[in-house]
Amino acid sequence: MSRTLISKSVTASGLATLLAVSLVSASPAQAAEQLRIAEQFGITYLLLHVARDQGLIEKHGAERGVDIDVEWLQLSGGAAVNDALLSNSIDIAGAGVGPLLTVWDRTHGNLNVKGIASLGEFPNFLITNNPDIQTLEDIDDNDRIAVPAVGVSVQSRFLQKAVADTFGQDQFDRLEGNTVALPHPDATAALISGGTEINTHFSSIPFQYQALQQEGIHKITDSYEILGGPVSPTVLYATEDFRNENPDIYAAFLDALDEARSVIEEDPREAANIYKRVTGTQLDIDFLESIITDEQVSFSLVPNNTFPLVEFLFDVGAIQNEPTSWQDYFFEDIHAWEGS
Secondary structure: OOHHHHHHHHHHHHHHHHHHHHHHHHOOOOOOEEEEEEEOOOHHHHHHHHHHHHOHHHHHHHHOOOOEEEEEEEOOOHHHHHHHHHOOOOOEEEEEHHHHHHHHHHOOOOOOOEEEEEOOEOOOEEEEOOOOOOOHHHOOOOOEEEEOOOOOOHHHHHHHHHHHHHHOHHHOOOOHHHEEEOOHHHHHHHHHHOOOOEEEEEOOOOHHHHHHOOOOOEEEEEHHHHHOOOOOOEEEEEOHHHHHHOHHHHHHHHHHHHHHHHHHHHOHHHHHHHHHHHHOOOOOHHHHHHHHOOOOOEOOOOOOOOHHHHHHHHHOOOOOOOOOOHHHHEOHHHOOOOOO
């Protein structure tokens, strides 16, 4: 058979197949769905670190038939996180329950920002390198208190609650002028060095324990004492539109968090190694594991003891919309949980 006949034979018999293949090849590949998550500093965000290190969001997305491309952003302070969420620069915010309540109140009836889940229960310590400060009454005009975001961060809200309990509710913002916005790592370094105006820090894990290892630094009070028990200080939240428009991504994210929780509970030492890998911290593995397994620390997704802080913020006029329960500022996906 001649070369011409072979060519004609293939062209005639395979035209439909070749055309189909060319059409498939010309079709663009399905683009991955982007998920932008903002986190901050510390073991408080360990659930996210584990999910990131183990590719759990991508895994659970694939199980639901969704290719998820996760972008991780690190910010400092609830104000910056809220600005990023409201400007549509991120999809999921990781910040204190204080910033959540601020943005929930601000977007009530429009964007309807609400909580997704808790990142766990962790005590926040108010610590100082000033030996003259033993109680809040000892703080004077010359003292400076580092918080992630002045007046907005959960540490600022804890401080306001403590001040109101000490001096009266009408003076809840009495120490506002003493506070300075500073990321936890920088505030810890300032406190340890003693060479700056910062002599007090409303801290978080692991930074508060790192600082307390240094001679001359002591605790004044903590969030568990202020709220009367363990509290979930840090949460994840998003807009109602994001949740409604991305049900599979949202569900995959919740599944990933739950698996990350299991990883931490089943192998806390590996969780400590993950924290070290993701953050690049130089802290000792044994030290990190001791924090993860501390009896005061839990990586439960269930919000706990947040409502007393909400009631306080409404009473002092920090928020204008009065919730009737914790379920008002968390999405209904977790309403069956025994939160508070």
